Amino acid sequence: MSIHTRRPVTQDLMDYFPATVELTTVAMAFTVILGILLGVVSALHKDRAPDHASRLYALTGVAMPVFWLGILAQLFIGHSLGILPISGRVDTMVELFYPTKRITGLFLIDSLITGNIPAFISALSHILLPALTLSFATLAIVSRMMRALMLEVLDQDYIRTAKSLGLPSRLVVYKYALRNAMIPVITVIGLSFGYSLGGAFLVETVFDWPGLGRYTTDSIVTLDYPAILGVVVLTSIVYVLVNLVVDILYAYLNPKIRY
Amino acid sequence: MTFKIIKDFKWEHQASLSELFFILHMIRHSPLTILGIGVVSSLAILAIFAPYVIPYPEDAYLSIHPERKLMPVSFEHPFGTDDMGRDLFSRSIFGTRISLQVGAIVILVAAIVGVGLGGVSGYFGGIIDEAIMRITDAFLSIPSLVLALAVAATLGPGLNNAMAAIAVTWWPWYARLVRAQVIQIKQELYVEAARAMGGGKLYIIFKHIMPNSLAPIIVNASMDVGYAILTAAALGFLGLGAQPPAPEWGLMISTGRKYMPTRWWYTTFPGLMIFLSVLGFNLLGDGLRDLLDPRIRRKGRAKR
Numbered sequence: 001m002s003i004h005t006r007r008p009v010t011q012d013l014m015d016y017f018p019a020t021v022e023l024t025t026v027a028m029a030f031t032v033i034l035g036i037l038l039g040v041v042s043a044l045h046k047d048r049a050p051d052h053a054s055r056l057y058a059l060t061g062v063a064m065p066v067f068w069l070g071i072l073a074q075l076f077i078g079h080s081l082g083i084l085p086i087s088g089r090v091d092t093m094v095e096l097f098y099p100t101k102r103i104t105g106l107f108l109i110d111s112l113i114t115g116n117i118p119a120f121i122s123a124l125s126h127i128l129l130p131a132l133t134l135s136f137a138t139l140a141i142v143s144r145m146m147r148a149l150m151l152e153v154l155d156q157d158y159i160r161t162a163k164s165l166g167l168p169s170r171l172v173v174y175k176y177a178l179r180n181a182m183i184p185v186i187t188v189i190g191l192s193f194g195y196s197l198g199g200a201f202l203v204e205t206v207f208d209w210p211g212l213g214r215y216t217t218d219s220i221v222t223l224d225y226p227a228i229l230g231v232v233v234l235t236s237i238v239y240v241l242v243n244l245v246v247d248i249l250y251a252y253l254n255p256k257i258r259y
Numbered sequence: 260m261t262f263k264i265i266k267d268f269k270w271e272h273q274a275s276l277s278e279l280f281f282i283l284h285m286i287r288h289s290p291l292t293i294l295g296i297g298v299v300s301s302l303a304i305l306a307i308f309a310p311y312v313i314p315y316p317e318d319a320y321l322s323i324h325p326e327r328k329l330m331p332v333s334f335e336h337p338f339g340t341d342d343m344g345r346d347l348f349s350r351s352i353f354g355t356r357i358s359l360q361v362g363a364i365v366i367l368v369a370a371i372v373g374v375g376l377g378g379v380s381g382y383f384g385g386i387i388d389e390a391i392m393r394i395t396d397a398f399l400s401i402p403s404l405v406l407a408l409a410v411a412a413t414l415g416p417g418l419n420n421a422m423a424a425i426a427v428t429w430w431p432w433y434a435r436l437v438r439a440q441v442i443q444i445k446q447e448l449y450v451e452a453a454r455a456m457g458g459g460k461l462y463i464i465f466k467h468i469m470p471n472s473l474a475p476i477i478v479n480a481s482m483d484v485g486y487a488i489l490t491a492a493a494l495g496f497l498g499l500g501a502q503p504p505a506p507e508w509g510l511m512i513s514t515g516r517k518y519m520p521t522r523w524w525y526t527t528f529p530g531l532m533i534f535l536s537v538l539g540f541n542l543l544g545d546g547l548r549d550l551l552d553p554r555i556r557r558k559g560r561a562k563r
Binding site for chain 1: 291485493516519
């Protein structure tokens with residue numbers, strides 16, 4: 001039983017957890033896609049402007065306090081430019097006129113399944129800023145790692161062979177090099193998922209995102225220990241499961257590893 | 260006469276002198292390391308002399324000046340003033356003191372506990388190793404910020420509790436690092452030689468294994484001070500770290516958030532201080548790693 005909501009903790013968690021899942025998943029998607037892209041680009045342009053820029057970003061990315069970054073993003077992108085909404089999951093007006101039927105609790109998926117386009121657009125625009133904020137640091141780590149691995153792979157004999165056979169460089173880079181360079185990155189992605197879960201607690205507080213993080217901060221204020229325990233158990237289960245999946249994926253992609 | 264002394268000194272300490280020159284050479288050719296050293300040392304100086312250098316020393320803790328409430332950036336108040344009229348520049352500088360202390364103490368505690376347990380685990384192996392490693396696994400299975408949050412929430416809000424919470428989440432990393440180092444060094448020839456010559460366990464541990472496993476610990480510790488500062492600020496931001504009226508950066512951001520977006524200076528400058536200190540320790544750690552990693556060293560020598 002939670003002390004401040006007076007409901008079973010399990011039920012509370014089921015209400016709040018999907019929002020966190022949605023946020024971290026989108027953030028991880030940004031991390032993986034943009035991180036790999038950035039890493040490849042800076043490896044291909046080693047020691048030139050794109051590489052220096054991504055190096056600068058990698059240095060600053062991990063040093064930025066994520067909650068401060070979120071506030072700055074709200075200030076510049078949300079408020080001054082007025083491009084993206086800065087808090088909540090959907091507009092109140094949209095919620096009023098186009099209510100989303102709750103199926104999975106993930107607004108993006110629910111609204112798509114039910115064909116509720118205005119709600120989908122609203123949910124998408126609301127998730128962009130928090131997810132980008134959350135992925136800022138992990139993106140820096142992944143891109144740096146990707147760059148190092150890509151450089152290592154591009155130096156290998158089989159890449160030279162592929163090049164000397166006259167294969168187009170685009171094919172060599174994206175098919176042969178990228179696939180081999182990506183394998184170790186998967187481990188880092190598993191670890192950065194844990195970071196994102198922790199970071200989500202801060203980002204949710206900043207962006208008023210109704211997920212586990214906000215539930216926890218509310219619980220902390222009211223010294224609601226059952227709720228806090230529930231959150232810790234749930235996040236560690238998720239974290240361990242994700243890392244298990246990562247390990248399995250790793251073994252699947254790299255036949256050299258057998259347990 | 261003096262010349263002879265210098266010459267003698269040079270002769271006696273040739274090895275360590277060339278080492279020193281090599282280190283200086285490496286540092287000189289790495290602008291980022293210089294930047295890191297510069298940032299960290301200036302933050303340390305600011306932390307030590309904070310009460311003497313800040314323009315409004317009385318504003319560091321509780322003081323109220325309703326007449327200059329929430330003033331924007333100006334010459335008298337380079338970072339503006341907060342909701343109680345306190346000078347944010349003074350408070351941000353004073354926050355260095357709190358944050359550096361937090362970072363240093365947390366990492367010191369975590370490193371001591373980690374080195375102790377990791378060393379024991381690696382050296383003795385067997386069931387002790389198994390037991391200690393499973394405990395670290397348990398700690399590492401929870402995302403570190405979540406664990407710190409839970410521990411801090413259980414202990415109750417406060418700076419000391421937050422420090423304890425962060426140290427609790429940090430020591431397993433050191434235990435693992437040290438264990439791996441010790442296991443590797445245990446098998447080196449010189450350790451075997453020392454054992455063959457009848458060296459006792461304590462002698463081998465403190466004279467041979469510890470000094471040789473220290474380098475990666477120092478590198479990690481110098482980087483982690485920054486991350487510990489970051490975590491402490493995050494806890495402060497959530498209301499679990501330092502309590503008002505302490506001039507802690509995370510706490511200042513959290514109170515300043517209520518005055519967004521018009522009073523942008525309230526959150527911007529404390530955040531900038533966090534960013535700077537984390538960046539500084541990061542660069543310092545990177546530089547130290549390049550210095551202490553023998554593989555990179557050899558490359559550096561060859562280039563020279």
